[in-house]
Amino acid sequence: MNDKIVLVVDDEESVRQFLYDVLTDEGYRVETAANGNECLEKITMVRPDVLVTDIRMPEKDGFSLLDRIKELGLSTPVILMTAFGTTEVAIRAMKLGAFDYIIKPFNLDEFLNMIRRASAQKDTVAAFQPGEKLQIKGQVNIIGNSPAMQGVYKDIGRVADSNATVLIQGESGTGKDLVARAIHFNSCRGNKPFIKVNCTNLPDSLLESELFGYEKGAFTGAGNQKKGKFELAHQGTIFFDEIGEISLSTQAKLLRAIQEKEFDRVGGTSTIKVDVRILAATNRKLEQSVKEGEFRGDLFFRLNVVNIYIPPLRERKEDIEALVAFFLAKYNNEFNRQVKGFSPEATKLLMNYAWPGNVRELENLCERAIIMARGNIIVPEDLELSSGNKIQSLSSSNPSEQNLPLKQIVADVERQVILKALEENNWCRTTAAKVLGINRRSLYSKIKELGLE
Numbered sequence: 539m540n541d542k543i544v545l546v547v548d549d550e551e552s553v554r555q556f557l558y559d560v561l562t563d564e565g566y567r568v569e570t571a572a573n574g575n576e577c578l579e580k581i582t583m584v585r586p587d588v589l590v591t592d593i594r595m596p597e598k599d600g601f602s603l604l605d606r607i608k609e610l611g612l613s614t615p616v617i618l619m620t621a622f623g624t625t626e627v628a629i630r631a632m633k634l635g636a637f638d639y640i641i642k643p644f645n646l647d648e649f650l651n652m653i654r655r656a657s658a659q660k661d662t663v664a665a666f667q668p669g670e671k672l673q674i675k676g677q678v679n680i681i682g683n684s685p686a687m688q689g690v691y692k693d694i695g696r697v698a699d700s701n702a703t704v705l706i707q708g709e710s711g712t713g714k715d716l717v718a719r720a721i722h723f724n725s726c727r728g729n730k731p732f733i734k735v736n737c738t739n740l741p742d743s744l745l746e747s748e749l750f751g752y753e754k755g756a757f758t759g760a761g762n763q764k765k766g767k768f769e770l771a772h773q774g775t776i777f778f779d780e781i782g783e784i785s786l787s788t789q790a791k792l793l794r795a796i797q798e799k800e801f802d803r804v805g806g807t808s809t810i811k812v813d814v815r816i817l818a819a820t821n822r823k824l825e826q827s828v829k830e831g832e833f834r835g836d837l838f839f840r841l842n843v844v845n846i847y848i849p850p851l852r853e854r855k856e857d858i859e860a861l862v863a864f865f866l867a868k869y870n871n872e873f874n875r876q877v878k879g880f881s882p883e884a885t886k887l888l889m890n891y892a893w894p895g896n897v898r899e900l901e902n903l904c905e906r907a908i909i910m911a912r913g914n915i916i917v918p919e920d921l922e923l924s925s926g927n928k929i930q931s932l933s934s935s936n937p938s939e940q941n942l943p944l945k946q947i948v949a950d951v952e953r954q955v956i957l958k959a960l961e962e963n964n965w966c967r968t969t970a971a972k973v974l975g976i977n978r979r980s981l982y983s984k985i986k987e988l989g990l991e
Contacts, residue, residue: 541567542566542567542587542588542657543566543567543568543569543584543585543586543587543588544561544566544567544568544569544586544587544588544589544590544653544657545568545569545570545571545577545580545581545584545586545588545589545590546558546561546568546569546570546571546590546591547570547571547572547573547574547576547577547589547590547591547592547595547600547603548570548572548591548592548595548619549572549573549592549595549596550592551572553592554570554572557570557590558570560646560649560650561653564650564653566653569584569586573595573596573597573598574591574595574597574598574599574600574602574603574606575597575598577589577591577603578598578603578606581607581612581614582610585614586614587614587615587656587657588614588615588616588617588637588653588656588657589607589614589615589616589617590616590617590619590653591603591604591616591617591618591619592618592619592620593618593619593620593622593627593631593639594620594621594622600618600619600620601618601630601631601634603616604616604618604634604635604636605634608634608635615637615656615657616635616636616637617636617637617638617639617640617652617653617656618631618636618638618639618640619639619640619641619642619644620639620640620641620642621641621642625679625680625691625694625720627639628688628691628692628694628695629691629694629695629698629720629724630695631695632691632692632694632695632696633695633696633698633699633724637652637655637656638652638655638656638692639692640652641683641688643986644986645983645986645987646979646982646983647979647983679716679864680713680716680717680720681857681860681861681864681897682854682857682860682861683856683857683860684854684856684857686849686853686854687849687854687857690717690846690847690848693844693846694717694720694721694724694846695724697721697844697846698720698721698724698725699724699725699726700725701815702843702844703796703815703816703817703818703840703841703842703843703844704718704721704816704817704818704843704844704845704846705818705819705820705824705841705842705843705844705845705846706718706817706818706819706820706846706848707819707820707821707823707824707845707846707847707848708819708821708847708848708849708850709821709850709896710821710895710896710898711851711895711896711897711898711899712848712849712850712851712896712897713848713896713897714779714819714821714848715734715777715779715819717819717846717848718734718775718777718779718817718819719732719777721775721817722774722775722777722815722817725775725815727773727774727775727815730773730774730775731770731771731772731773731774731775732771732774732775732777733767733770733771733774733775733776733777734777734779735748735749735767735776735777735778735779736779736780737778737779737780737781737782737783737784738779738780738783742784742785742787742788745784745785745788746788746791746804747764747766747804748766748767749766749767749768749788749791749792749795749801750766750768750791750795750801750802750803750804751763751764751765751766751768751769751803751804751806752764752766752803752804752805752806753803753804753805753806755805756803756804756805756806757804757805760804760805763803766801766803768795768801768810768812768814769810769812771812771814772812772813772814773813773814774814774815775814775815775816775817776814776815776816776817777817777818777819778816778817778818778819779818779819780819780820780821780822781818781819781820781841782820782821782822782824782827782833786832786833786834789833789834789837790834792837793834793836793837793840796816796837796840796841797840799811799812799813799814800812816841818841824838824841824842825838850893850896851893851896851897851899851900852892852893855889858888858889858900859885861897861900861901862879862880862888862900862904863879865900865901865904865905866879866904866908869904869905869908869909870908873908873909875908875909875911876914877907877908877911877914877915877916878914878915879915879916880915880916881915881916881917881918883917883918884916884917884918884920884921887918887921888900888921903921907920907921949988952984952988953988955974956970956974956981956984956985956988959973959974960985967981967982967985
């Protein structure tokens with residue numbers, strides 16, 4: 539028995555009792571409260587090492603409770619629980635100073651690890667200083683409830699209100715632009731300009747004048763003075779998309795502008811100072827580009843203050859269903875169609891495909907399928923890749939023939955074995971766990987992880 543106290547707040551008695559049993563078994567002293575007001579009465583008396591609270595509760599929700607704890611000057615780490623892991627909830631939780639948050643139903647091992655980290659850091663957690671209440675300034679559609687995307691949301695929440703430079707890395711089509719916009723619109727600069735520079739669409743000869751502007755007569759065709767992207771982004775954010783594509787000569791000038799927050803227009807003689815936040819994205823491995831001499835090391839280190847990595851879709855396939863639902867609603871509305879969804883066979887093909895084009899490829903497929911669907915349910919025959927090859931040709935009854943990552947093949951086999959054990963034992967999880975030779979907690983975790991609820 540350790541001396542750590544955990545206060546659990548939830549308006550559902552079954553949840554309170556379950557967490558009480560789990561935490562008590564782990565040696566914690568546990569107190570419970572049915573709502574936010576009862577929590578505030580208890581928290582000053584028991585002085586818990588960790589507070590675990592649901593977000594959606596009557597009278598005083600989890601966010602209001604967290605706000606009140608900050609006002610009281612308490613350093614208690616707060617873990618928020620929610621059944622709705624949306625982008626806005628995730629960003630708001632981290633910006634308000636939550637130690638962490640977790641989505642119901644959750645993996646018990648992950649939850650207990652979170653409790654251990656929170657209780658160990660109680661005296662050093664610095665996130666609970668009084669501050670302004672969060673106002674969500676922008677609505678950005680980042681879809682995904684997977685653990686990998688929840689990590690991205692947490693990073694956005696932690697970094698948004700700082701002025702830190704952020705480097706967003708990930709494959710093409712993963713949504714780097716959306717992450718940049720989420721950072722900007724949830725920052726203190728959210729009502730200021732967000733200026734995007736697409737580094738792949740501009741030839742090097744024009745990039746400098748686009749970034750820094752030019753004076754009248756600076757070159758042939760410069761009939762008037764023009765402000766560059768840096769000036770237009772003053773007091774706001776400038777986002778360099780695919781920054782790995784710019785030349786070494788432009789990199790040097792960009793480094794000076796980022797470091798000094800000043801530059802000269804092309805053909806100009808006076809130095810212009812600006813206040814801008816820098817966000818950059820790339821699908822390249824810039825560390826390798828630095829080693830190969832294709833990207834300046836000093837610029838890389840200047841950009842890589844905070845690094846956010848967006849996983850490819852093949853590593854978060856549990857998000858496909860939510861993404862498909864979003865795209866179906868979007869394009870049904872745009873094309874005035876009434877497509878209800880994908881058939882089980884078509885859905886299986888989506889889950890087995892490797893998605894080299896990531897979310898962008900999935901969106902294009904959904905748009906095309908809605909246009910070409912012969913009925914209100916999309917079937918395998920409606921699914922085509924941009925290359926014209928039928929998506930079903932890439933699936934197979936043999937996992938090893940699908941060119942899937944080893945991790946995915948193992949997960950598919952594991953899913954089949956666990957599903958068979960559950961079905962043969964009438965979904966009695968205790969019996970199924972014994973048959974599989976694992977404990978009940980591990981089986982619960984696997985059921986959640988593999989989407990077998």
